[in-house]
Amino acid sequence: MYGSSRALPRRNTRQRSAIRDVFEHAERPLTVEEAHAALVARLPRAGIATVYRTVAAMVAQGGLVPVEMPGEPVRYERADIAHHHHFRCEACRRVFDLSGCIEGLRALAPPRFRVRDHSVTLYGTCANCGPA
Amino acid sequence: MYGSSRALPRRNTRQRSAIRDVFEHAERPLTVEEAHAALVARLPRAGIATVYRTVAAMVAQGGLVPVEMPGEPVRYERADIAHHHHFRCEACRRVFDLSGCIEGLRALAPPRFRVRDHSVTLYGTCANCGPA
DNA sequence: CTGATAACGATAGCACGTTATCATTATGAA
DNA sequence: TTCATAATGATAACGTGCTATCGTTATCAG
Helix, strand or coil: CCCCCCCCCCCCCHHHHHHHHHHHHCCCCEEHHHHHHHHHHHCCCCCHHHHHHHHHHHHHCCCEEEECCCCCCCEEEECCCCCEEEEEECCCCCEEEEECCCCCHHHHCCCCCEEEEEEEEEEEECCCCCCC | CCCCCCCCCCCCCHHHHHHHHHHHHCCCCEEHHHHHHHHHHHCCCCCHHHHHHHHHHHHHHCCEEEECCCCCCCEEEECCCCCEEEEEECCCCCEEEEECCCCCHHHHCCCCCEEEEEEEEEEEECCCCCCC
């Protein structure tokens, strides 16, 4: 991983502030590729390696958290959002934030199993993709 | 994928019945590698490609279903188990079945989002791995 | 039992997301 | 403004999980 044995960034480059801005204004978790696409709209010569490097640094600094879904590239979103879960649209493959959570999840675990965290994901079609 | 454009199996080989048996008696979802390890205990010369092929066929026939977790190889379990969810031990990395489900998950979705399915996963330490 | 061939086992090849490399660019302290 | 060097961009290389290939083995209809 870029972040593991790497010094934290020291210089404020155009690329970094643009990438920070992309995640700041994102309405949903973004893959590195999605973030790169948004970045290129502003800095056409920006490379994807820079996005990987910057995202890794932001995760290391605690500004971003990964959002992982099976069979999908990792997405990232701002770490300061309240506890929530995700919805994945099976049509456009985008991932959306849901607000709130559900009680009683821990009760599903058998005795002597210690629950540290949980994830809830809904699958279906988003408002845009609508019913078939 | 092995299963997509492949004819269904016609012969009953030692390997196939052994693999079926492994999943029949498994207490939790198994990766192909785990299933192969169990197979080799009985048929030492068995190759992992056979497990991939057989698992794909069993999925195509509806006997197995995939259990996917981010950043993990796909696991498989019998398709005839009742609706349930999973627990992943962060220490031994094994995945366990939980029984039962939770009400009210659909309510998390925004209006006009259509929910077709959901997944709930708990993370923590299993009874074997215990508290630190 | 025999033989056509399904299936096997070993392993090369592939796809994908990610990381390393390195010549070039541009930041920012002095 | 200068210039040491952090950071970039292009792309090669990597790791992992899975699939294809192909010579060999073993199933099972006849």
